[in-house]
Amino acid sequence: MTSPWQMLAGNLAVVALFVLAWAHARFWLRGVPGASRAALFGTVMGLGAVSTMLMAAEIAPGRFLDLRLSLVALSAFFGGPLAAAITLVMALTFRVVLGGVVLPAMVTIVAVAAVGLVLRQIVRRGAITPWHALGLGIATAIVPSTSAVVQQAWTMLPNLVPLAVLNTVAIFLAGVIFLQARRFAAERDLLAAALAQSPDYNYIKDQHGRFVAVNERVARLHGFANPTDMIGKTDFDIATPERASALFAAEQSLIAGRETQVELEELLQDETGAERWFTTAKVPLHGANGDMIGIAGVTRDITADRQLRQDLIDSRNTLSYALEEMSDGLAMFDRQGNIILCNDQYRALFPYTSEVRRPGANLRDILQEVVKTGEQLSIPAGHEAAWIEQIIGNLHSECEEEVNLFDGRWLQVRTRPTSEGRTLVVVTDVTRLKNAELALHSAADQLKHLVRTDSLTGLLNRRAFDEAMETEIARSARTAAPMSLLLIDVDRFKAFNDEYGHPAGDDALRLVAKHLRGSLKRPADMAARYGGEEFAAILPDTDEDGAYLVAEAFRRSVADAKLPHRGSERSVLTASVGVATYMPDNLHRSAAEIIQVADEALYSAKAAGRDRVFGTRVAGKQRRYGTHN
CATH class of the missing domain: 1.10.1760.20 (Arp2/3 complex 21 kDa subunit ARPC3)
Incomplete structure (x- = not known):
């Protein structure tokens, strides 16, 4: 049972x-x-x-x-x-x-x-x-x-x-x-x-080269609507005999153990017929007992990567060409101040330190060499260390500066930081521009001088005199300082011109200007040709006594020159001077007022017989004085 x-x-x-x-x-x-x-x-x-x-x-x-x-x-x-x-x-x-x-x-x-x-x-x-x-x-x-x-x-x-x-x-x-x-x-x-949805072309072959698994991309690439349609086929069914033979030989070497991996880049047509670059990697497959049972392959479309690689090569070549051909010097520094790259022009612009200006060099070492060799003229003596720290501190800031080198050249250094923490430095030789700028400044100064100067006498002209008067009136009123004005007229100058001619008259005016300039002893004193045979002198910080001494010294020097003048009462060229003075207690001042007072004093000097100095204070307590010959 x-x-x-x-x-x-x-x-x-x-x-x-x-x-x-x-x-x-x-x-x-x-x-x-x-x-x-x-x-x-x-x-x-x-x-x-x-x-x-x-x-x-x-x-x-x-x-x-x-x-x-x-x-x-x-x-x-x-x-x-x-x-x-x-x-x-x-x-x-x-x-x-x-x-x-x-x-x-x-x-x-x-x-x-x-x-x-x-x-x-x-x-x-x-x-x-x-x-x-x-x-x-x-x-x-x-x-x-x-x-x-x-x-x-x-x-x-x-x-x-x-x-x-x-x-x-x-x-x-x-x-x-x-x-x-x-x-x-x-x-x-x-x-x-993973096999079906992979963006790459994945497939598995047995040891005889037959496809046992493929994804949809592989099937479409070879013209099959369904991946199962490729199962059992070999490369001889889908490729040219030459290509199939080459693939089969490489795969057999892989299976036999003579190769550990096969990698290949090829230019092929994709499923649309367009030419694209592919890379294929194949690895051997082992069974549980260690025997070789086939291979697994992955083919990847690298057209974009290859184009990017080519673009990178082209960009690098273009950059190298640009760096070689550009006239400016260019250097790139990292966050720590080390040179990443620089062109030959950058190094050539600094002859004394060119050998240390190479990729890998630190800015501090370069600047210390600049100080040591005296390559730049603008380094403050005794403050070299502070100068180096200032330059290093400005490395990551946008700035421009001009550098004067030992050989007279001028360089413009432009610093431009990048978003990655690096700094681009562009150096341009601006010597010609700098010389042109200096020449322009010189010409401008000369032009300014000509605009303010009387061409005959070399003294200030009327326009410059008016500007100087306004400035000095305001300054003296603000500081409660005395100020005097001389108005001068060459005696009987029309008769002189009639007798001796205009060229001689011009010589006479130059003589008067020379003696007037010689009579002004202080740098602040200003002499001007007021118009025709009239002259003027502005005497800042000068009271009536000082003004009288200046005027009298001038009058006497003109007379002592003994320039013949048959039309004058004294038979020599003379000048009459009217003096007006603002004293410190008078703070309500104007150019028109002091000129009027000086003109009235000049009229008094001429009325009294010429070759005289007459002066007076402006407003305030009146005091009149003068000389008699």
């Missing part, structure tokens, strides 16, 4: 058969919708349950021992309500056919399905592990035992022990198998998705 253990061992083989069948079929059914896949799962588990019942051991009339409950529990736990319902219907129906309606057995089957669904609901938010399968097996084993106790079928309990053990073992092992199948399927799905 066959023991229950023997019968249940056969049942265990049936359970294993159906579990393994589903585990293998699951990968091929990955594209089936979830509900349909659950229905198929429930059907397979139901067939397994029916098969176990066909091999059940009848231990009493209408009582059978088998492992149907393990398949029902697995269907509910791994398949869900739909799968559980299908398995239940199949199991219950066959149980009725097999032994009639046995309510306890049918209740037990339903209870096991309920246990599976409850446990599924408990763990559905987490990842299912083998421990959950073990728990399901134990729970399933408890249900029939509980049913026997409820029915007080004590004689059944000894037979339920092997049933409980094998149910637990079957469910645990089936759970492990299902979980492994799920993991393998997920990994295969991930690899398949």
Whole structure:
């Protein structure tokens, strides 16, 4: 007589058969919708349950021992309500056919399905592990035992022990198998998705060069609508004989171990017919026993990278050409003040320090060499260290400066910081511009002097006199200082011109200007030709006594020159002088007022017989003075 253990061992083989069948079929059914896949799962588990019942051991009339409950529990736990319902219907129906309606057995089957669904609901938010399968097996084993106790079928309990053990073992092992199948399927799905969706051209070949897997990009590149259409083909089916032979030879060397990797850059046509650059990398594939079983290849479109590389080369060549041909010196410094690059012109502009101005040199070392050699003339003596620190501090600031070198050349140094923390320094030789600027300034000064100077006498002209008067009036009023003005007229000058001619008259005016200039002893005193034969002198910080002495010295020097003048009362050229003075107590001053007062004093000198000095204060307390000859 066959023991229950023997019968249940056969049942265990049936359970294993159906579990393994589903585990293998699951990968091929990955594209089936979830509900349909659950229905198929429930059907397979139901067939397994029916098969176990066909091999059940009848231990009493209408009582059978088998492992149907393990398949029902697995269907509910791994398949869900739909799968559980299908398995239940199949199991219950066959149980009725097999032994009639046995309510306890049918209740037990339903209870096991309920246990599976409850446990599924408990763990559905987490990842299912083998421990959950073990728990399901134990729970399933408890249900029939509980049913026997409820029915007080004590004689059944000894037979339920092997049933409980094998149910637990079957469910645990089936759970492990299902979980492994799920993991393998997920990994295969991930690899398949990576292969299909990769932006590169991916493929796998066996040791004979036949394609065993390709992605869509490879298929489209070779004119196939579906990647499966390429399976089994070789390069001889999709490429020219010459190219196919070369590829095959390289791959065979790779498989034979003579090469560890094959890398190749080629100009090929893509799926649109456009020429593009591709790079291909191939690696050998080894089986579990270490034997070479094929190769894996990845081809990548590097057209953009190659163009970028070419653009970089062109840009570098263009930059090198520009650096060589430009007239300016150029240098790039990093954050620490080290030269990154510089052209020959930059070094040539600094003859004494050209050897230290090279990539890698630090600005501080360069400046110390500048100080040592005296290359620049503008370095403040005794403050060389401070000068170096100032230049270094300005390196990362936008600025411009002009540098005067030992050989007379002028350089303009422009500093431009970049957003990356570097600094571009551009040096231009501006010697010609600087010389032109200096010449322009000199010409401007000369022009300014000519505009302010009387061309005949070299004294200030009337316009310059008026400007000087306004300035000095304002200054003396602000400082409460005395100020005097001399107005001078050459006596009988019209008669002199008539007698001796205009050239002689010009000589006479130059003589008077010379004596007037010689009479002014202080740098602040100003002499001007007021108009025709009239002259004027502005005497800042000079009171009436000082003004009189200056005027009298001038009058006497002109007379002592004894320039013949037959039309004059004294037979020599003479001059009359009117003097006006603002004293410190008079702060309400104007140029018109002092000129008027001086003019009145001049009129008095001429009226008194000429060759005289007459003076007076402006407003305030009047004091008149003069000379008599």
